[in-house]
Amino acid sequence: MKEESRDLRSKGQCLGLVPTMGALHAGHVSLVRAARQQCDAVAASIFVNPTQFAPNEDFSKYPRTFERDCELLEREGVDFLFAPTAEEMYPEPQVTWVTVEGLSDRLCGRARPGHFRAVATVVAKLFNIVEPEAAFFGQKDAVQLAVIRRMVRDLDLPVEIVAGAIVREADGLALSSRNAYLSPEQRETARVLYRSLMAAKRMFAGGERRTEKLVAAGKGAFSQEPSARLEYFEIVDPETLEPMAEIERPALAAVAGFVGTTRLIDNVVLEP
Secondary structure, rough: HHHHHHHHHHHOEEEEEEEEOOOHHHHHHHHHHHHHHOOOOEEEOOOHHHHHHHOOOOOOOOOHHHHHHHHHHOOOOOOEEEEHHHHHHOOOOOOOOOOOHHHHHHHHHHOOHHHHHHHHHHHHHHHHOOOEEEEEEOOOHHHHHHHHHHHHHHHHOOOOEHHHHHHEOOOEOOHHHHHHHHHHHHHHHHHHHHHHHHHHHHHHHHOOOOOHHHHHHHHHHHOOOOOEEEEEEEEEOOOOOOOOOOEOOOOEEEEEEEOOOEEEEEEEOOOO
């Protein structure tokens, strides 16, 4: 991978990277297409990173569709697929970590201690291996996006971070590899995440700027779905993830919840 990347740079070409954990869907495809528009060549990575899964999480069950993923990436004109094994990425026990303090323990990070330390570390490793000029991430993982942007800024990494819009089903459900876990009934229940965000967004569009009221609207919509369990509904600064009392600049409304044993996340940006 390093040889291919350096060969491209020697020719003055720009390389874009789309990091994934596989089980690809239309959201990933939208990132690949954005990378193709912006860069001369596109690399995608597939790596289910074991260090970012807690012992009680779904590492062994995480959907793996490697052959189908390869066909999809080839169809989309991806130039390079980097799909290392865990042994290649972690040949020795990992003792060096990248920790983005403050951001890593907010929102999703509160319930998943150590998760974003592992995410930041593996993304830094991918950047060092692939050496892209630009990397493309989905807006759905808003905490991950904030953590990686801050890591790149603080460490002066020469990578432009590009966010891709959330891709949704017709009924609003955000595309996610974990949607594969849902039964038809659970998939219907999962729409509550989007409904809760829309409840807050409608109130915001009506002129409400106090986040306390907007959060209450989102939680109220969520509470009407007894089959789902809310983890959090918060409105924060998109970059710092700090809570906001009143919206005077763009804000992130973010929600996480469980449908059965499946944890799902979603968000919308509220712009005054």
